[in-house]
Amino acid sequence: MxxxxxxxxxxxxxxxxxxxxxxxxxxxxxxxxxxxxxxxxxxxxxxxxxxxxxxxxxxxxxxxxxxxxxxxxxxxxxxxxxxxxxxxxxxxxxxxxxxxxxxxxxxxxxxxxxxxxxxxxxxxxxxxxxxxxxxxxxxxxxxxxxxxxxxxxxxxxxxxxxxxxxxxxxxxxxxxxxxxxxxxxxxxxxxxxxxxxxxxxxxxxxxxxxxxxxxxxxxxxxxxxxxxxxxxxxxxxxxxxxxxQKPKRKALVVYDTMWHSTEIMAEAIVDALHQEGVTAVPMHLRRWHRSDIITEVLDAGAIIVGSPTLNNGLFPTIADFLTYLKGLKPKNKIGAAFGSYGWSGEAPKFVNQELEAMKFQVIDAPLKIKYVPDAEGIEACQELARKIAKALPGE
The missing domain is CATH 3.60.15.10 (Ribonuclease Z/Hydroxyacylglutathione hydrolase-like)
Incomplete structure (x- = not known):
């Protein structure tokens, strides 16, 4: 050349x-x-x-x-x-x-x-x-x-x-x-x-x-x-x-899943956000590279993170993403945590702690559902989404 x-x-x-x-x-x-x-x-x-x-x-x-x-x-x-x-x-x-x-x-x-x-x-x-x-x-x-x-x-x-x-x-x-x-x-x-x-x-x-x-x-x-x-x-x-870093009325639902239960929760949150007029993007961490997610983080108003519990802790891809996100110190973000579990259920709590450490405005307590979400669990996901939508700009 x-x-x-x-x-x-x-x-x-x-x-x-x-x-x-x-x-x-x-x-x-x-x-x-x-x-x-x-x-x-x-x-x-x-x-x-x-x-x-x-x-x-x-x-x-x-x-x-x-x-x-x-x-x-x-x-x-x-x-x-x-x-x-x-x-x-x-x-x-x-x-x-x-x-x-x-x-x-x-x-x-x-x-x-x-x-x-x-x-x-x-x-x-x-x-x-x-x-x-x-x-x-x-x-x-x-x-x-x-x-x-x-x-x-x-x-x-x-x-x-x-x-x-x-x-x-x-x-x-x-x-x-x-x-x-x-x-x-x-x-x-x-x-x-x-x-x-x-x-x-x-x-x-x-x-x-x-x-x-x-x-x-x-x-x-x-x-x-x-x-x-x-x-x-x-x-x-x-x-x-x-x-x-002006936040838009946009939410990223970043998650991973083991047997689809956390994914079902993510889908319910995304659907409810759409109904509230929020641009919501579901991001499965084994489908999206962390650096492509960060591109969307730049102007997102909310980052909602879902993790199943594995070995009493965070799912590895979620831990990786949160570490990467934390190092970049994004500002002006709303955060929330969710996830399904079988018997111990610590992951959503750990997600919330990480979001708080990043100085996100954390909406509500971490939402955790045992095994597969039922109708009541889906409603809890939708209610979390409505609270997030209310906190986003442009309400």
Missing amino acids: KPIQVAEGIYWVGAIDWNIRDFHGYSTKEGTTYNAFLIMDDKITLIDTVKKEFADELISKISQIVDPKKIDYVISNHTEMDHSGGLARVMHRIGEDKPLYCSKMGHKNLPQHYNPKWNYQIVEDGGELSLGKRTLTFMETRMVHWPDSMFTYAIEDKILFASDGFGQHYASMERFDDEIGDEIMVHAKKYFANILLLYTAHILKVFEKVQNLSLEMKIICPDHGIIWRKDPMKIVNAYVEWCQ
Whole structure:
């Protein structure tokens, strides 16, 4: 595959990973890309690299534009190995004395992964680097989503190199938003919900910094997925909305089941929610991947979790989901617990405890039904649904 021009003198030289299907427990059914960018100026500059396995592909693309030995500067916006993994190959090829620019925290991280004797150059927040015809400025974006993260902004081109901001895990031959339909926003939402949700306060501070600097963004180049050139503010505005986590009149009924009894309860809750005008989505945890559920969690008003009791505790898939959810610290949620049991019945109580620990507004005591729900049990499920519907916005 050839390098692709992003703007005059700026090229995408990254790699497409068609085969990856899991990224730290996040499902990547559409693969991903590792985006790197080459700037041709008086000082030829490479921004970020790729995952180690794709380093030769990166070098090959660069070689179609210029002899890699002529690269003057390398910029590392983020230490994580899907972006820095190609550094050793690149530095060996271009010369290990070439300046490698990174944030202060990046300088703490990179020598622990790679050669500590490289020519590291620490950039300050707001610092600038002249390449000749254009100037780059650097913006620290700590915890978006690592402590070392930073953005690089090409002032004259009005292009933001956004590291892990505004990305998507999405592999395609197309490189730009105007070449793909609106479905790309679904992938961007999934990326935000699973990777950046925990850091919404930090993201909003970054946006405040961008506003204060009056930075115009004609193009946004993330390190994963497509490049935003048609309407870059579309993804910026989406991030602002997602950061606010405003709940909709929407409920997720997340459950697993052993002999269908907890599933019967889930179906009764979903049906009753629909009757109350709530968008209710049943999510069987052995049919839905946790990361796809989290995408829906982003704007859901209620998370209702059903677990059968197994060995006096939570069903394993439920325990896994609650652990994953808890780490992302979603806000503004209503919660409830339910489940069937045979003789001990602890699972719904444990679900409630987890929801309370996440600071959900827990509706009612945990609902548990012994063995198979009868008519009275179904009515109890429906009553729980009505209480949830009443507590949701838009009542």
